[in-house]
Structures are given as C-alpha cells and as structure tokens.
Amino acid sequence: MTHLETIGPEALRADMVRALHDQDAITSPSVAAAFTAVPRHLFAPDMPLERAYDLHGIMPVKKDVHGLDISVISAPHLQAVMLEQADIEPGMRVLEIGSGGYNAALIQEIAGSDGEVISLDIDADVIDRARQHLDTAGYTRVKTVVADAETAVVGLGLFDRIIVTVATWDIPPSWIEALTTAGRLVTPLTVCGTTRSVAFKRDGDGLLSLSYRLCSFVPMQGEGAAPDRKIMLRDGVALQTDDPQVPLDAKALDRALAGDRLERWSGAAYDLPDELEWFMTLNLPAPARLHASQDVIDSGLVEASARLGVAALVSADSFAYRTRRPNSATGSAGFESGVVAHGPHAEELAAQYAELLRKWATDYPRRGAATIRYVPGPAPDVLPQGTVRKCHGYVDVTWA
Ligand SMILES: C[S@@+](CC[C@H](N)C(=O)[O-])C[C@H]1O[C@@H](n2cnc3c(N)ncnc32)[C@H](O)[C@@H]1O
Known part of the structure; x- marks a missing residue:
C-alpha cells in the first residue's frame, strides 16, 4: 500500500483545498468551504482516490467513437477559478450548462439552502450518472435537465448566474436574455481554436468582460457546435481555423514545410504565453492554429510551441x-x-508576425490587458482587427 492510499478522502480533500488556495485558484471563503464540503470522489467512484483529488486531474465520463473525451468532470483547479469568476452568493438562482454532478454540488453549497441550481446536459447518459451521484452525495435539491443548451434556456426563467462548462464558440441570445440585470455569465469562449473562461456582465443587449483565464474544455455538441476546418499537412502536422476567409491548402502548405525554414527574432521578451497567444490570435490578419505531434517536434521539423497548438x-x-x-x-x-516561417512568402509573413510580437511586448505584457465584448445581432460587413464574426453576433476584443 502506498503512502497516498493510506490517506482518507477527507485528508486528501483538505490538501487539495490548501493547494488550490496556495495557487490562487481559490480566493474566497465560500468557494473554499464548498470544496471542503463536497466529496469529489463520490462523483467518480471508480477513480483511485488520489486521482479524484488531483488538482489538475480530469475524471473521464464518456468518449466518442474515436476515443476522444466528450464528457469529463473538470479539474478542481479550473472549477475553482470559474467559481471565483462567477462570484455566486447565497440565495442565487444558477444554471450550469454541461453536467457531471460535482460542479453542480459545489454551486449548490455556495448558493445555499435558499439558492436554486439547475444542471443541464445534452447527453441523457451524463445526466443519469450525475443524478445518481448527486443523490448519493446528498445533493437531491440540484435539478437536472437533458437538453441542448443552444435552444433549451428559453423558458427556464431568469438566472443570477449562468456557468457554462463546455467550449462555447458562440453565445445564443437566450443565454443573455436569461440573465438578471446584475447577472453574470461565465463561459469558455473559443476563438480560432483557443479558449478563455470569460466572466461577462450584461452591457445593454450584449456582454462585457470582467475577467478571463486560459482554459480547455470538451467541444460543444448539438446546434451550437463550432464550425471548424482542419487540414493535415502530413502525419502529425495539422492546421485548423474557424475563419472562412483563411486559405488552407494542404498540398501547398506541406510543400512550404518541406522547403526552407526561415527564423526571425523579434528582439522582444517572451512572457505570459497565454496572454501573448490571445493577442496574436485576435490580431493576426489570417489566423489558424498549428498543431504538431511530439514525434514531429522531436524530429526538429516543427517547434515545441505547436505541441498544444500555436497561432499561425x-x-x-x-x-x-x-x-x-x-x-x-x-x-x-x-x-x-x-518566428519560424516557411514558403515563398515566408519573409513577408515573418515580418508581420514579429511586428505583432513586438507590439504586445511593448504595449500589453501583463495579465488581463484585454477587454472582451460580445455584441449580439448582425455584424458590420467590414470588421476591424480584433473583431471576430460569430453566428448570433460578434466578439470584439480591445487591448489597453
Ligand atoms: C466538461 S463536461 C461538464 C463537467 C461538469 N460541469 C463538472 O461537474 O465538472 C461538459 C459537458 O457538456 C455537455 N454538452 C456538450 N454540448 C452540450 C450542449 N449543446 N448542451 C448541453 N450540454 C452539452 C457534454 O455532454 C458534457 O457532459
């Protein structure tokens, strides 16, 4: 028996809460109390205890036919960050989009006995499982609903908080309309394949960000699934984009990759990669995301920055x-x-890219420099840089 196996769930939970505190994921007494109260291991009974209480560990719930996760219980670190962003108070009415049981139980702890929590998921298997574990853990008051969040929020009434726990490419008007005047929406907003958990408040008909943090979530299913184009240049090298204007010619770009490699240095500091990456994604005129497998990176063909995807x-x-x-x-x-660049126009693209790297390092090298607006309704025909067209409206990001 290992040392960890001899420690009970209460001690592991106390350690987890301490560590979440130390890492500034938990910053309020109410979120700390919720993580202390809810027995996380009861929501994944097959999982070894130490994995259930691993700060950055997800607990798999369901995979698709290709073996990719389509439902997981999110990592405690990310859940804590999002609950702090949501700033839930006792007595509030809260909607969780994307269910698993555990996060809904945390929300119920914070909202208290006068609060109301509805947890909604598109997948009946996920809801069955969440319901069973919520009841076992004693959270019988959490309501569970099977529905597609794209359309199902209409008719559920007004919410003080909506917390979305699945990657969101667009924001349906019904989510904004379902917020009370002082309501808050916390959602993992995806732009060109990279996602930030954004806490929004209402701003007229639209939304204005209060904070944002890098995160990663399983993809939205159903009517609100992200439009995505992906090409494989060769085994282990892919480019993806959600921008219909970006040309993606697999043959031409693989020819470029096979040819000469140009390297240009910006002279600027490389720091806060998640902030820098957000700036590049929103400010490159034709953005895509380059992914490379570890094999390809080890071979030296593509840089390590592409392992988790990098703005191209x-x-x-x-x-x-x-x-x-x-x-x-x-x-x-x-x-x-x-910058690393390939192809007949490598020099020109590298210069454009390096200019933006210098601009970020000179003007915005800090956390939270971006303000994100979501504007519902038709977007203007010509959008300024930093603005991204969606289906129900557009996202406008400015830096200051
Ligand atoms: C990361 S899991 C939710 C984790 C959960 N909140 C927890 O306790 O950690 C994301 C969930 O979103 C659900 N989902 C995906 N598309 C959806 C949609 N259109 N409407 C509602 N739920 C959806 C998936 O079935 C999946 O169970």
Missing part, C-alpha cells in the same frame, strides 16, 4: 508561427520571442 499566420502557399529562445537581455522571463 497563413497565406495560400506560406505560413509563420511563433517560437522562443533563451535571451535574458530581453527581460526577467529570460526568453525572446521569434
């Missing part, structure tokens, strides 16, 4: 993406940002 600037026959190298002269983080 793409033209019909060339592309450029960011990398970094040690250089303590550029700042305290000890790295300089740079």
Whole structure:
C-alpha cells in the first residue's frame, strides 16, 4: 500500500483545498468551504482516490467513437477559478450548462439552502450518472435537465448566474436574455481554436468582460457546435481555423514545410504565453492554429510551441508561427520571442508576425490587458482587427 492510499478522502480533500488556495485558484471563503464540503470522489467512484483529488486531474465520463473525451468532470483547479469568476452568493438562482454532478454540488453549497441550481446536459447518459451521484452525495435539491443548451434556456426563467462548462464558440441570445440585470455569465469562449473562461456582465443587449483565464474544455455538441476546418499537412502536422476567409491548402502548405525554414527574432521578451497567444490570435490578419505531434517536434521539423497548438499566420502557399529562445537581455522571463516561417512568402509573413510580437511586448505584457465584448445581432460587413464574426453576433476584443 502506498503512502497516498493510506490517506482518507477527507485528508486528501483538505490538501487539495490548501493547494488550490496556495495557487490562487481559490480566493474566497465560500468557494473554499464548498470544496471542503463536497466529496469529489463520490462523483467518480471508480477513480483511485488520489486521482479524484488531483488538482489538475480530469475524471473521464464518456468518449466518442474515436476515443476522444466528450464528457469529463473538470479539474478542481479550473472549477475553482470559474467559481471565483462567477462570484455566486447565497440565495442565487444558477444554471450550469454541461453536467457531471460535482460542479453542480459545489454551486449548490455556495448558493445555499435558499439558492436554486439547475444542471443541464445534452447527453441523457451524463445526466443519469450525475443524478445518481448527486443523490448519493446528498445533493437531491440540484435539478437536472437533458437538453441542448443552444435552444433549451428559453423558458427556464431568469438566472443570477449562468456557468457554462463546455467550449462555447458562440453565445445564443437566450443565454443573455436569461440573465438578471446584475447577472453574470461565465463561459469558455473559443476563438480560432483557443479558449478563455470569460466572466461577462450584461452591457445593454450584449456582454462585457470582467475577467478571463486560459482554459480547455470538451467541444460543444448539438446546434451550437463550432464550425471548424482542419487540414493535415502530413502525419502529425495539422492546421485548423474557424475563419472562412483563411486559405488552407494542404498540398501547398506541406510543400512550404518541406522547403526552407526561415527564423526571425523579434528582439522582444517572451512572457505570459497565454496572454501573448490571445493577442496574436485576435490580431493576426489570417489566423489558424498549428498543431504538431511530439514525434514531429522531436524530429526538429516543427517547434515545441505547436505541441498544444500555436497561432499561425497563413497565406495560400506560406505560413509563420511563433517560437522562443533563451535571451535574458530581453527581460526577467529570460526568453525572446521569434518566428519560424516557411514558403515563398515566408519573409513577408515573418515580418508581420514579429511586428505583432513586438507590439504586445511593448504595449500589453501583463495579465488581463484585454477587454472582451460580445455584441449580439448582425455584424458590420467590414470588421476591424480584433473583431471576430460569430453566428448570433460578434466578439470584439480591445487591448489597453
Ligand atoms: C466538461 S463536461 C461538464 C463537467 C461538469 N460541469 C463538472 O461537474 O465538472 C461538459 C459537458 O457538456 C455537455 N454538452 C456538450 N454540448 C452540450 C450542449 N449543446 N448542451 C448541453 N450540454 C452539452 C457534454 O455532454 C458534457 O457532459
């Protein structure tokens, strides 16, 4: 028996809460109390205890036919961050979109005996499982609903808080309309394949961000699923985009990758990669996301920045993406940002990319420099940089 196996769930839970505190994921007494009260292991009884209480560990619930997760119980760290962003108070009416049971139980703890929690999921198997575990853990007051969140929020009444726990490419008007005047929507908003958990307040008919944090979620299913184009350049190298204007020619871009590699250094500090990545994604004129497998990275063909996906600037026959190298002269983080580019227009794309790297490092190298607006309704024909067209409206991101 290992040391961990001899520790009971209460001690593991107390350790988890302490660590979430130390990492600033938990910042309020109410969220700390909820994580202390809810027995997380009861929502994944097959999971070893130490995995159930792993700060960054997800608990798998359901996979698709390709073996990819379509439902998981999210990691405690991310749940804590989002609950803090939501700022739930006792007595509130809260809707959780995307169910698993555990997070709904945390919300019920915070909303208290006068609060009301509805947890909604498109998948009846997920709801059956969540219902069973909620009842076992004593959270019989949480209501569970099987429905597609794209259309099902109409008719559920007004909510003080809506917390979405599935990647959201667009925001249906009914989610905004279901918020009380002082209501808050916390949702993992995806732009060109990269996602931030955004806490929004109402702003007229639309939404205005209060905070945002890097996150990753399983994809939305049903009517609100993200439009996505993905091409494989070769085994282990893919480019994806949700921007219909971006040309994605697999043959031409693989030819570019097989050809010469151009490296240009920005002279600027590489720091806060999640903030930098958000800026690049919103400001590149033709953004896509470059992914490479570990094998391809180990072979030296593509930089390590592409392992979890990196913003790429793409033209019909060339592309450029960011990398970094040690250089303590550029700042305290000890790295300089740079660009790797391939194809006949590599020089031109690298120069454009490097200019943006320098702009971010000079003007916005800090957390929370972006303000995100969601504007419902038709978008103007010509959108300024930083603005992204969606189906129900558009996202407008500005930096200050
Ligand atoms: C990450 S899981 C939810 C985790 C959960 N909140 C927890 O306790 O940690 C995301 C869930 O969203 C659900 N989902 C996907 N598309 C949906 C949709 N259109 N409407 C409602 N639920 C959806 C999936 O079935 C999946 O169970």
